[in-house]
Amino acid sequence: MSTRIVQGVPMPGWPMRIFKGLVLLVFCAVVIVPFVGVISTSVAPNKQINESGGLVLLPKSISFAAYESLFAGGVVTRALFVSIFVTVVGTLLSLIVSCLLAYALSRPSFVGGRPILLVVLFSMLFSPGIIPLYLTVKGVGLLDSLWALIVPTMISAFNVVVLRAFFMNLPNELTESARIDGAGELKTFTNIVLPLSKAVLSVIGLFYAVAYWNAFFSALLYLNDSKLWPLQLVLRTYVINDTQLGSAELGTELLPPQASIQMAILVVSIVPILVIYPFLQRHFAKGVLTGAVKG
Amino acid sequence: MLQRSKTRPQQQLSLGRRLLRDRVLLLFALPGVALIIAFHYVPLLGNVIAFKDYQPFLGINASDWSGWENFSVIFNGDPAFLRALKNTLILTSLQSIFVFPAPILLALLLNSLFSERIKRIAQSILYLPHFMSWVIVVALFQQMLGGSGLLNNYLRSHDLSTINIIGNSELFHVLLTSQIIWKDTGWATILFLAALSQIDSQLYEAASVDGASRMKQLWHVTLPGLRGIIILLFILRLGDSLTVGFEQIILQQQAVGRDVSEVLDTYVYNNGVLGGAWGVAAAVGLVKGIVGVILVLTANKVAHIFGEQGVYQR
Numbered sequence: 001m002s003t004r005i006v007q008g009v010p011m012p013g014w015p016m017r018i019f020k021g022l023v024l025l026v027f028c029a030v031v032i033v034p035f036v037g038v039i040s041t042s043v044a045p046n047k048q049i050n051e052s053g054g055l056v057l058l059p060k061s062i063s064f065a066a067y068e069s070l071f072a073g074g075v076v077t078r079a080l081f082v083s084i085f086v087t088v089v090g091t092l093l094s095l096i097v098s099c100l101l102a103y104a105l106s107r108p109s110f111v112g113g114r115p116i117l118l119v120v121l122f123s124m125l126f127s128p129g130i131i132p133l134y135l136t137v138k139g140v141g142l143l144d145s146l147w148a149l150i151v152p153t154m155i156s157a158f159n160v161v162v163l164r165a166f167f168m169n170l171p172n173e174l175t176e177s178a179r180i181d182g183a184g185e186l187k188t189f190t191n192i193v194l195p196l197s198k199a200v201l202s203v204i205g206l207f208y209a210v211a212y213w214n215a216f217f218s219a220l221l222y223l224n225d226s227k228l229w230p231l232q233l234v235l236r237t238y239v240i241n242d243t244q245l246g247s248a249e250l251g252t253e254l255l256p257p258q259a260s261i262q263m264a265i266l267v268v269s270i271v272p273i274l275v276i277y278p279f280l281q282r283h284f285a286k287g288v289l290t291g292a293v294k295g
Numbered sequence: 296m297l298q299r300s301k302t303r304p305q306q307q308l309s310l311g312r313r314l315l316r317d318r319v320l321l322l323f324a325l326p327g328v329a330l331i332i333a334f335h336y337v338p339l340l341g342n343v344i345a346f347k348d349y350q351p352f353l354g355i356n357a358s359d360w361s362g363w364e365n366f367s368v369i370f371n372g373d374p375a376f377l378r379a380l381k382n383t384l385i386l387t388s389l390q391s392i393f394v395f396p397a398p399i400l401l402a403l404l405l406n407s408l409f410s411e412r413i414k415r416i417a418q419s420i421l422y423l424p425h426f427m428s429w430v431i432v433v434a435l436f437q438q439m440l441g442g443s444g445l446l447n448n449y450l451r452s453h454d455l456s457t458i459n460i461i462g463n464s465e466l467f468h469v470l471l472t473s474q475i476i477w478k479d480t481g482w483a484t485i486l487f488l489a490a491l492s493q494i495d496s497q498l499y500e501a502a503s504v505d506g507a508s509r510m511k512q513l514w515h516v517t518l519p520g521l522r523g524i525i526i527l528l529f530i531l532r533l534g535d536s537l538t539v540g541f542e543q544i545i546l547q548q549q550a551v552g553r554d555v556s557e558v559l560d561t562y563v564y565n566n567g568v569l570g571g572a573w574g575v576a577a578a579v580g581l582v583k584g585i586v587g588v589i590l591v592l593t594a595n596k597v598a599h600i601f602g603e604q605g606v607y608q609r
Binding site for chain 2: 017020021023024027028030031032033034035037038041052053054055057097098100101103104105107110111112116119120123125126127128129130131132133134135136140151152153154155157160184185186189210213214215216217220221232235236239240241263266269270273277280281
């Protein structure tokens with residue numbers, strides 16, 4: 001009769017707890033092992049990669065030769081700059097445009113509020129279709145331009161709805177008192193609302209950033225010129241399709257084995273996400289998003 | 296919103312005065328609305344090419360009307376179209392059966408953990424794949440399960456026969472499904488965990504006082520608590536049921552051939568953008584989009600009939 005009660009549920013016995021722990025451990029291993037393998041192989045010595053026939057889980061020694069050849073100024077270096085440009089510029093523009101729209105929609109007596117909100121919400125119900133979207137992008141002359149990776153996806157209706165919900169939950173007194181002090185909408189927005197919204201801004205910003213960084217389909221669809229390729233397309237060509245990366249593409253005579261070059265390209269495209277992930281993680285804990293979804 | 300406007304005095308301004316008063320806010324909204332209209336609503340108009348014999352050098356307006364001709368692949372059952380439809384339906388069923396319930400089970404497991412710390416660490420790890428692009432996920436699967444991947448190298452070094460998983464057309468549908476499970480199951484638990492945390496713990500206490508076993512509690516307390524969110528997500532899934540993953544499939548199509556890998560979205564891309572059959576591709580895309588909207592609206596109606604909230608209120 002000494003069953004412990006936590007949150008009203010009796011504590012299960014040890015066998016059950018150990019079983020659950022093992023199941024969870026297997027799941028986590030399935031997620032983590034591929035990352036470990038890729039990172040290890042990218043720095044593993046030549047000989048060890050050849051012996052293993054491919055992936056190495058624990059490098060015997062560490063060499064950054066593969067990275068040196070990637071950053072020598074060839075295809076991958078250029079793709080990296082393209083991806084960074086698209087991600088940084090895209091995220092900034094996305095945040096500005098989304099916040100402005102969400103703020104306008106959060107004002108209680110805004111004259112266009114209802115029809116504009118309907119335009120935003122209704123756009124979530126359908127997607128325009130691949131062909132018409134392609135023709136539209138072509139029509140505005142964005143084909144084979146880096147802006148094709150930014151402009152069509154610049155605003156996400158879902159993110160606008162999340163931001164609007166957050167702005168609406170800010171205490172009304174703050175904006176009212178700013179108005180009484182003579183601040184206009186722009187000043188209220190930049191000096192009162194934005195500083196109070198740092199948490200939601202970072203989550204939405206990181207969502208946009210991850211989407212830009214990962215964008216593959218839009219690059220495949222809109223860019224024929226391989227000089228404009230972002231990292232994801234380079235990754236597809238040289239890693240998934242296994243096209244040989246020679247010294248001509250890499251811009252260096254130094255040629256480490258293909259396997260470690262391929263893994264290094266993978267790592268280069270994974271690391272930025274791994275770096276921002278802990279920040280994202282911290283905000284999930286605060287329930288910023290789930291709160292907004294419920295509201 | 297309604298309550299706030301009640302508290303302030305009812306000013307009956309004319310529309311012109313209100314537009315003038317809100318000119319700054321209208322300016323704020325302008326770029327975002329313009330983008331949504333330009334890349335969500337204007338392309339809808341582009342669907343007219345489904346009824347035209349579209350020639351890129353003539354443009355949409357100058358191309359001849361062709362009536363329902365482009366739709367004949369659908370109505371007459373063109374084999375390539377039927378193949379894409381069949382694969383789409385197979386994949387969407389696999390996803391409904393295996394992908395959809397996976398995060399519910401995982402959320403129940405995470406929720407039943409007693410150590411908050413272990414739960415948090417597990418969540419951090421399991422959410423991660425969601426933020427990887429499909430290119431990365433496909434590449435990682437190749438490295439693990441491919442011909443010279445970790446699994447086969449292990450088998451080879453132990454003199455066991457290797458398994459051909461990547462590039463095997465017979466296993467392709469299973470491979471696609473497991474990739475989605477790997478990528479998104481962890482992240483999808485987030486909504487279920489939020490719903491689980493909303494369940495009143497007194498319900499569990501009452502149930503356990505009444506002698507309900509843990510299984511009974513799961514059935515009578517936990518699952519009813521998740522019902523709303525499960526129905527909501529299932530409706531959203533239904534609306535997407537003809538969308539089975541474009542990037543994921545186009546990346547792997549070469550390796551297995553179109554017989555098993557062509558789905559409606561890749562059919563539209565391959566025939567339209569690559570093949571130049573713009574009108575036919577647009578027609579297939581248009582029908583797919585309309586079916587999607589009908590599915591959401593129908594599912595929502597059914598949810599209302601059963602007394603659930605659904606995606607939107609009546």
